[in-house]
Amino acid sequence: MTPSKGHNKELAERAYRVRRNAVRMGEVQGQGYIAQALDIADVLATAYFHAMRYRPEDPNWEGRDRFLLSNGHYAIALYAALIEAGIIPEEELETYGSDESRLPMSGMASYTPGMEMSGGSLGVGMSIAVGMAMGLKRKKSDSRVYILFSDGELDEGSVWEAMMSAAHHKLDNIIAVVDVNNQQADGPSTQVMAFEPLGQKLEAFGWFVQRIDGNDLDAVVDAFDAAKDHKAPKPRIIVADTLMGKGVPFLEAREKNHFIRVDAHEWQLALAALDEGRLA
């Protein structure tokens, strides 16, 4: 049973707008990690407009939940959410990836409000999450650490080192999401380096694990709720199976969509496809 079925109209609108922002930024450069932004938009919409606590006008507010982007190349997706959240002004999306912009290709804490770490080198965010979660607990803060990482990052040993320490230190204030879009630079992730059965591995590492369709908004909402409500003193992880290019059928159908170039006229087609999905 999915308790929240059908109650997420507003979130669906948010997810639509996150996708739209990402596509508009993609158009500025003519290329980018667009397919990932589309696949993770439902998760980001749920994180920013359902689960997390923050103040858009004060991104450094001490009481905020932290959001770590470990897979820094997903920055375009997070910028899209930060714009929708009012942390970055919408006009700035026109500057995406250009020289004086606060929105570089990889997410950098030094450049962008709302960015909690500097990414671009894969497999490092989980360790930072562990330290941050530990520090917040020591400060008696009830803020949570949310961390997004990608299935390709599962290849890095450092991710597993950090996951072991998160469980060892009972860091129940970590809510991780791993985007299993089954894609990395050299092809389908499960073929480059087999990682299944992922849920069992993570459970064996001492985590509270939920595996969901990351593009089923109701399921995403329920998973975030369950992660927050869970009682066991364990770090929580949501394994989100997603579809690259979600919401834009001609991008969903593309192979080798890790880094895509899109022809000039196709951006409008992509926006139109999103509009169509929104009405449906």
Add this chain to the structure above:
Amino acid sequence: MSLLDDPKRLGEHVADFRARHPKKPMRQEFGAIMLALAERRPDVFAVTADLMYATGLVEFGARFPDRLVNVGIAEQNMIGVAAGLGGAGKLPVVCGYAAFIALRAVEQVKVDCAYNETKVILAGLSSGLTYGVGGPTHQTYEDLATLRAMPNTIVIVPNDTVQAALAMDAAVEHPGNTPIYLRLGRGPEHVLTKPGDPFRIGRANRLCDGDDVCLVANGALTFEAYLAADILRGEGIAAEVLDMHTVKPIDREAILDAAGRVDAMVVAEEHSRSGGLGAAVLEVLEDGHDFPVARIGLEDEYPPIGPMPDLRHALGLSGEAIARRARLLLDRKRSRRGR
């Protein structure tokens, strides 16, 4: 007015000089180098960490699937696996990005390869500022420092795609049990080298003769030094250009020979001014020299994120900047002497 002081004429001169030297992209050429090597040497393995496409290995993988080891995004594992292949009598060529070989996995390079006396060829692409838009995680200006400081390493910075092929051949033939690092670029760069040109590890190539100033460079900045020598010629300054493709072991003889003749030396590299080629040259000259040495490289601050040509220009890694620096050193030195 002299060429260097006439922006319009200088601009035209430089554009014309560049146009006469076509460019070739490293990624594609590197793929071809690996393919030719695999055909010739059945013991060669390519080891990569989810950068098969990025290092041009697609055809290699199709033709020699059993000799392409892709460990996923796991660079420390990659170096260790390569060291193991080396220990089993194979010739592993690690194909990756400079940053992830020389920084992420630097301990594995030291202990598993260098200390353990295991021959592994490390091909680090996208080095320096060549992947400028990748930002600080992909820009690599510390690799010469880390890899030069550990004993039992060879560090080579080919100046173009043709020299990269010559360096790869030399690395393959090299008899020592040592990791050999080839620092490589990414996109199109000017080509100076011709296929039959000499290449010996540890032996600099003299590209221009001159007794006024010696310009020492490697990698893409060799072309810039070559361009600088051309500009300086118009100023009546004769510049020697040393292509110091091997940073370790460095060619002491070539440096000391130039030191005996010239009035100034300018070293240029796409690396931090600490620990790279400039530092290596100064180490050779540490017993004393009576001429100024300028090191052109990256200052002690993180470069911006942006496309490589913009970064090189903004950070003064250009033929024009090298020429200006050389003229300045000579002017100062000669005016002092005249006094």
